[in-house]
Amino acid sequence: MIAARHLSRVFGDRSAVDDVTFDVAPGEIFGLLGPNGAGKTTTLRMVAGLIAPTSGEASVAGVPLTRQTIDKVRGQVGFLTEAPGLWDRLTVEVNLLTYARLHQLSDPHAVVARALERFGLSDRATSLCAELSKGLKQRVAIARTLLHDPPVVLLDEPTSGLDPQSARVVRDLVRELKARGHAVIISTHNLDEAERMADRVGVLRRTFLAVASPVDLRRRLFGSRVRIVMAADASPYTAIVERAGGREGVVSGRELSFTLDDIEAGTPPVVAALVGAGAAIISVKSEDQPLEDIYFALVGDESGEEGGA
């Protein structure tokens, strides 16, 4: 659905995005992670056909992104910008109707009525956008983004500044888009959100530092931690675990945790070795490294603020 190859964008003498390659399939949610100025918005704008790459190429919904096709590409994309960008002096309904007409939808009134209902906005149709809460504004902006049922949906910080209830509505909606086969790119600072929603994440700092599922990223960088609780003191079993492939073992009373490079292949031999040595095992659990740790391992812990797009 989205194929980006070696996309780069230079503003003056500043490189905003450098050699970014990725694909997003229908029904896939791709998370773009990175500090401010890492090039997330620039990448989204290039895919949305708003700005041209300095080099590289992309195709969106099967349409190659060129100067000649750029208007057509914009019709295939729903782009939720970082700010809702509503016309505050106009009502919710007029905001949506204008966009339905700009997309030349055949029955704009019917499309808008459906959108209002779908997003729980029917009772606010005649409200001025200036009067809406931040969460409601974001909901209107999302409704606007999806009016023309685009196969490709780009969401720039969709839950930024929202209360937990509104953020949950947005997350549910993104999952619904995935279920309906839309290709979704979500740019976010919220690592927990990325982990919960994205099938794959790209950690961006001008170029991709890593692209993989959160689980794969964790394994690749840290391996996986396993925590075993025993019926008695676990300290006699540290050497057995290390012989069976575990490393960085830590004992705390009846608990023994250690790292495995491959949790699925590595856990059964360790458990078998422990049982063979007479350990009474109560539970075995994976102890995943938070995505936040992975993120900081990749981008470092400085802000990365560059003031760019």
Next chain:
Amino acid sequence: MIAPARVFALLRKEVAELSRNRSALLPVIVVGFITTALPFFVAIVGPQMTGHALSGDRELLETLTKVSGELPGVDRLSPEGAMQAFIFSRFLVMTLLVPVTGAITFAGHSLVGEKLGRSLEPLLATPITTTELLLAKVAGALIPSLALMFLTTAIYIAGVAMFAEPGVARAMLSPKTALLVLGLGPMTALLALQVGVLVSARVNDPRTAQQFGALFILPLTGLFMAQMSGAFILSLGLGLTILAGLAVVWLLLLLFGVAIFEREAILTRWK
């Protein structure tokens, strides 16, 4: 390829938004009131308050003699009526300030307003082309400006019919008046608008766009002063020539505007 449906969609939104924007409408209404009321003070209220009839002013009489050929039917009016016809027809040029002020104000709020409201990026993310966007923006400010100008002119003529000497209003209804109201007025407004939209696409502050557009007030004021003194007579033929010239300049400005309108720069450089 221009899609009229997209232009009309944005145009409807522009007009709806403008009708709710009191801060943009207020200056135009104030200018409309002043340009409409001022000549009545000069031609009717002033002479009545001072007790000095306009027809007793020798300098005005000399000027009227110079331009009487441009005022059909003025010779059938009373001396005071002829002077009133002269004053009211000269001040008609000032009503052009209404669409120009409207154009300047509305254009200033146009693209810069979208930028300040952060609504431009979602708009640019639709399939709308640059030409369609600029056409809708210009028309969206022009239509209300002209509507206000026509309203002001109608009130002006109605006021002349009610308060001036008999026959003065009829004397003003000439082809030249039609040229001013239907030709030069709209075209001057269109030019001011085009400059305003063009500038507002390159700056961050509506006031900067308005200051550039305000340059159009100077030639209008100059034209008014020259007409009042009789130094310059705007004949029908000259008016048509100016109209054609302004139309060419507008077309060039439109093409120039499309050429220099950079969607990317607007998104990436405006902060």
